[in-house]
Amino acid sequence: MILDFLFKPSFERGVHPPQFKETGRTPIRRMPFASRYTLPLSQSVGRAAKPIVTVGQEVLRGQPIAETAGYVSVPLHSPVTGIVEDIGLHPTLSGEWQESIVIRAFEGASQEVLYGDPVDVDALTPEQIINAVQATGMVGLGGAAFPTHAKLAAPKEWPIEHLLVNGCECEPFLTADHRMMVEWPQHLITGTKFAMKACGAKRALIGVEDNKPDAIAAIEKVLPDDGSITVHAVKTKYPQGAAEMLVKALLGREVPAGARSYQIGVVMQNVGTLAELGRLIPRGQGFIERVVTIAGPGVSKPGNYLVPIGTPLRFVLEQAGAPRDAVEVILGGPMMGAAIASLDVPVTKAISGILVFDRSAMQKERGKTHPCIKCGECVNVCPKGLNPSTLGMLAAKREYDLMAERYHLDGCFECGCCSYVCPSNIPLVQQFRVAKEIVRERQAA
Ligand code: SF4
Ligand code: SF4
Structure with a gap:
């Protein structure tokens, strides 16, 4: 063994x-239906979809509501039977406002998928x-x-x-x-x-x-x-x-x-x-709901829920028993996920997990950042064989081009192993994300 x-x-x-x-x-549970759904037209790394419905139009659960805009693009389907209430800019998980379709669900509709x-x-x-x-x-x-x-x-x-x-x-x-x-x-x-x-x-x-x-x-x-x-x-x-x-x-x-x-x-x-x-x-059906893990010490009903795409995050957290305030929400896992600033955004196709933590506990957990003590722990765990310690020091000096040219910054896939083991609490992976973004911008310019 x-x-x-x-x-x-x-x-x-x-x-x-x-x-x-x-x-x-525990088995997957279905999340109750909310009253309103917001579907950003851009839910993939490809081009945003184009709406094929109009405000005031009634739609069935599963009905296509936006078509592809090229090859690397995906359509959208209505997650509920209801009426299109708005097509316009709405806040999204990235913090940006994006063109979205808002659908009000019909109360009492069976929400059976009849389309396909x-x-x-x-x-x-x-x-x-x-x-x-x-x-x-x-x-x-x-x-x-x-x-x-x-x-x-x-x-x-x-x-x-x-x-x-x-x-x-x-x-x-x-x-x-x-x-x-x-x-x-x-x-x-x-x-x-x-x-x-x-x-x-x-x-x-x-x-x-x-x-x-x-x-x-x-x-x-x-x-x-x-x-x-x-x-x-x-x-x-x-x-x-x-x-x-x-x-x-x-x-x-x-x-x-x-x-x-x-x-x-x-x-x-x-x-x-x-x-x-x-x-x-x-x-012959479209993708209208996904399994999402909702977990963490901040929810009283953790589990895996089948959540319609477009469900308001605030509604999802209420259903999972999160308190209305004093929570820190991370989308994805704790190693690669990102904290979000607002709960007034919808669940999208890419959300695999929603983790809820008590905000004061998170702040205590993060601790203070100290100088690098050259312990080499980050080097020992990097799956890509990089030197996160050196990369971190160069990031602190804003030597971004040197990081890219000599220390293989682009090989870092942001797994977060180095930050996880660093006894000095240096936010290495966050520094590398910023450095990569700056290098990308410089190269594009
Ligand atoms: S985040 Fe990047 S540098 Fe750090 S361990 Fe992962 S691959 Fe290596
Ligand atoms: S783990 Fe932290 S303290 Fe240790 S060498 Fe790497 S950056 Fe420095």
Whole structure:
């Protein structure tokens, strides 16, 4: 058993933060419907969608309300049956005001999804699957929000051998992927088959951290007999779910610096994304709600909730038993997530977790920043083999170009391991984010 643990595939360095994953033990619950939904037209890293409804128009739950604006763009569907109340600028999670469609839900409507035509999925060609994926409006649910169809359509000159399915969910607190693997394994396999056909992969490997044995068991029960899809336990370690780390753990290969994974014949997708595709494509439906982990010491009803896209964050927190004030809210996990300033914003497609903390406890926890003591802890844990200590000192001197040119700033994928272990509480990853932004701006100028 000890040997089994030692030889689980993984990557070098990384950290072992406490897990706090109790929400992984209870089933997904549906969030009650709110009275109003706000859908920003930009919910992916691609171009914003274009509205196809008008103010005053009645819409059905699941009905398309905004169409794509080019190839790297996804449509939007109404999360409720109701009436379009406004199309205009509204605040969003990024702090920006963005063009959004506001829908008032009809009180007493059944909110059953009546929209969508069943699809004969076996008859679909790879191109038709990619079009069907785009029609769902799906984006990477692990937080990247990259349009899924565009990721599946790797350039033809790079033949794809392997589809890697990321079920690591290595951030503390987050358990949405865990519950989807336990409760929807058949949808996950169906979605994995679609993705394999779309990208041309002959094999799919599902990587799951070994702290989720029930998810591995659930998937094993529904694997196809031909061995084309396999599930693998990988070591529980942060950031095991990062693309390069999972490629290393499952295939023993490195993604060369500056290259994309398709250039070594690999496409990666998140388990939640594929489980949703397996659920939606056969029914011809769009993506209108997602599983979100709501957790942290600031909520009395933590769990995984099925939340319609566009639900006001304030409403979501009330339902999960958060107090009205004195809370600090982090979107995503504590390692890579970001604190938000306002609760008057909607849940969007990319939100996998909402963590709620007591504000005074967070301030105490953060502590004071001290000078670097050259302990080397940050160097020991950086999964990319960078020198965060030197990068941090250069950031303090605003030597951003030097950081980029000599110390491989662009290799940092902002995992936060260095900040996590730093005994001097130096906000290294925050400094690197700022430095990267400044370097990008300078290069663009
Ligand atoms: S945030 Fe960047 S520098 Fe720090 S450990 Fe992660 S990859 Fe390395
Ligand atoms: S962990 Fe912090 S104190 Fe230690 S070398 Fe790195 S930056 Fe300096």
